[in-house]
Amino acid sequence: MPSAEPAGAAAITVTGVEHAYGDVVALGPIDLTVPTGEFLVLVGASGCGKSTLLRLIAGFERPTTGTVLTDGGSPVPGRGAGLVFQQPRLFPWKTVGGNIELALRYAGQPADGVDRLLTRVGLPGVANRRTWQISGGQQQRVAIARALAADRPLLLLDEPFAALDALTRERLQEDLRTVSTTTGRTSVFVTHSVDEAVFLGSRVVVLSPRPGRIVLDLPIDLPRTDITPNDLRGLPEYAALRAEIGHAVRNEGASA
Numbered sequence: 001m002p003s004a005e006p007a008g009a010a011a012i013t014v015t016g017v018e019h020a021y022g023d024v025v026a027l028g029p030i031d032l033t034v035p036t037g038e039f040l041v042l043v044g045a046s047g048c049g050k051s052t053l054l055r056l057i058a059g060f061e062r063p064t065t066g067t068v069l070t071d072g073g074s075p076v077p078g079r080g081a082g083l084v085f086q087q088p089r090l091f092p093w094k095t096v097g098g099n100i101e102l103a104l105r106y107a108g109q110p111a112d113g114v115d116r117l118l119t120r121v122g123l124p125g126v127a128n129r130r131t132w133q134i135s136g137g138q139q140q141r142v143a144i145a146r147a148l149a150a151d152r153p154l155l156l157l158d159e160p161f162a163a164l165d166a167l168t169r170e171r172l173q174e175d176l177r178t179v180s181t182t183t184g185r186t187s188v189f190v191t192h193s194v195d196e197a198v199f200l201g202s203r204v205v206v207l208s209p210r211p212g213r214i215v216l217d218l219p220i221d222l223p224r225t226d227i228t229p230n231d232l233r234g235l236p237e238y239a240a241l242r243a244e245i246g247h248a249v250r251n252e253g254a255s256a
């Protein structure tokens with residue numbers, strides 16, 4: 001039971017965090033606790049500070065005020081979190097397998113895990129291809145495999161599917177949902193899409209326009225196993241959650 005765990009057991013603790021770039025207050029104040037194993041989705045208007053919050057959790061930036069703790073300590077860039085960005089950012093001079101091997105080696109793990117990771121993201125048998133010999137959607141799968149390679153406790157994803165066509169996006173959403181359920185990895189996923197948020201999240205947080213503050217914090221109590229994506233999307237609870245989150249996003253957007 002999460003409530004019985006000591007406070008230190010949270011994967012991420014954000015306390016009284018504000019962040020400013022010079023005179024521009026981008027975010028906060030924010031208080032947020034993410035228990036281990038949660039799939040948290042952040043939704044909000046462009047410029048409300050979603051990427052800023054993700055960068056604070058990754059340790060790329062320190063908050064102007066307040067504290068961010070991951071696994072009970074200050075986040076160290078490249079240590080505690082695997083990252084996936086909007087663009088795959090693979091090394092073009094390496095093969096697909098070479099890209100993942102590099103991540104494994106950097107994490108001090110045996111390089112023979114490449115095929116297992118590619119299979120996990122639905123790409124068995126492409127290890128010897130060049131990154132430019134696979135599609136954009138496949139490249140993004142490789143980026144996810146690379147982020148999983150390091151076996152970090154956290155997975156941080158910043159609009160990873162935004163540049164993909166609708167069909168590829170749906171496939172990747174389905175695969176990521178399965179991967180997250182089977183690995184139980186604590187994840188923070190940023191998106192503009194309310195449907196993506198409800199589909200993927202075990203919890204959705206909506207931020208207000210800049211400076212981003214939490215305006216809605218909703219558990220997504222939908223089945224994560226033994227249900228097809230179509231059946232999931234067809235549930236009345238699914239529609240109700242979409243409506244509630246959409247309403248919060250639109251209301252906040254309108255007041256910007």
Ligand SMILES: Nc1ncnc2c1ncn2[C@@H]1O[C@H](COP(=O)(O)OP(=O)(O)OP(=O)(O)O)[C@@H](O)[C@H]1O
Binds near residue numbers: 044050052
């Ligand atoms: N390095 C920076 N220097 C100055 N201002 C910045 C910097 N990074 C972000 N900002 C500003 O801080 C605010 C929040 O930016 P952030 O990138 O976190 O928003 P976002 O919610 O991720 O937006 P989007 O949905 O468009 O990606 C914006 O107003 C942005 O212009």
Ligand SMILES: [Mg+2]
Binds near residue numbers: 050051052158
């Ligand atoms: Mg962003």
